Amino acid sequence: MPTTVQPVPMLADNYAWLLRAPDGTLALCDPPDAEAGARAVDAAGGRLAWIWLTHHHGDHIAGAAALRERYGARIAGASADAHRLPPLDLPLAEGDTIAFAEGARVIATPGHTSGHIAYHLPESAILLCGDTLFSIGCGRLLEGTPEQMFASLAKLAALPDATRVCCGHEYTEANIRFALTVEPDNAALQARARDARAERAAGRPTVPSTIGAERAANPFLRAGNVAAFAALRAAKDRF
Numbered sequence: 001m002p003t004t005v006q007p008v009p010m011l012a013d014n015y016a017w018l019l020r021a022p023d024g025t026l027a028l029c030d031p032p033d034a035e036a037g038a039r040a041v042d043a044a045g046g047r048l049a050w051i052w053l054t055h056h057h058g059d060h061i062a063g064a065a066a067l068r069e070r071y072g073a074r075i076a077g078a079s080a081d082a083h084r085l086p087p088l089d090l091p092l093a094e095g096d097t098i099a100f101a102e103g104a105r106v107i108a109t110p111g112h113t114s115g116h117i118a119y120h121l122p123e124s125a126i127l128l129c130g131d132t133l134f135s136i137g138c139g140r141l142l143e144g145t146p147e148q149m150f151a152s153l154a155k156l157a158a159l160p161d162a163t164r165v166c167c168g169h170e171y172t173e174a175n176i177r178f179a180l181t182v183e184p185d186n187a188a189l190q191a192r193a194r195d196a197r198a199e200r201a202a203g204r205p206t207v208p209s210t211i212g213a214e215r216a217a218n219p220f221l222r223a224g225n226v227a228a229f230a231a232l233r234a235a236k237d238r239f
């Protein structure tokens with residue numbers, strides 16, 4: 001049985017992500033709501049081993065300490081942000097591997113925040129990318145430079161096409177409205193717009209996306225250089 005991943009809706013438009021390894025242990029990424037997290041963990045069998053944090057914003061970490069207490073789980077997050085994350089049991093940096101399932105590899109993705117990290121499970125084709133890469137969008141540059149974010153997105157875009165993009169928010173439809181102003185004739189983007197509308201009308205998440213789908217339709221991954229990316233990001237901030 002492969003490692004599975006499912007979105008857990010929290011707050012207004014956040015997703016935490018619940019992973020279940022073949023041995024039954026669970027990991028929960030970016031939970032802002034401990035009660036919603038506990039309901040998902042209990043429904044999945046209750047052995048929460050890990051809480052993985054992508055960055056320090058409250059809408060990704062506010063439930064972590066209570067869940068750690070409740071299940072005896074360990075918290076992992078960027079060592080660079082240890083001063084502004086809940087107490088870390090496992091401080092992480094680029095290239096580290098967490099012993100969960102086949103091993104979760106840490107990718108440094110500065111830009112949205114300076115210490116942002118992503119988690120990649122290569123054999124399971126799972127990417128937990130917080131507020132770096134969104135479905136048809138990317139995070140705002142709150143702490144980083146366009147150069148940093150462009151490089152971070154390039155690292156994620158280089159992952160295999162089938163990699164599932166498990167991002168931190170349900171922003172797809174708003175992102176598509178902007179993307180269609182950039183590439184109105186992109187057929188892949190037009191198809192995503194139809195799919196997203198149908199999913200939301202049915203009350204379902206539009207995520208995870210895949211790296212292949214994002215490369216085909218996400219204007220922020222399609223920007224050819226830093227200047228083009230920076231202009232796009234600025235235009236989206238004003239949109």
Ligand code: ZN
Nearest residue numbers: 055057112131
């Ligand atoms: Zn954030």
Ligand code: FE
Nearest residue numbers: 057059131168
């Ligand atoms: Fe967020």
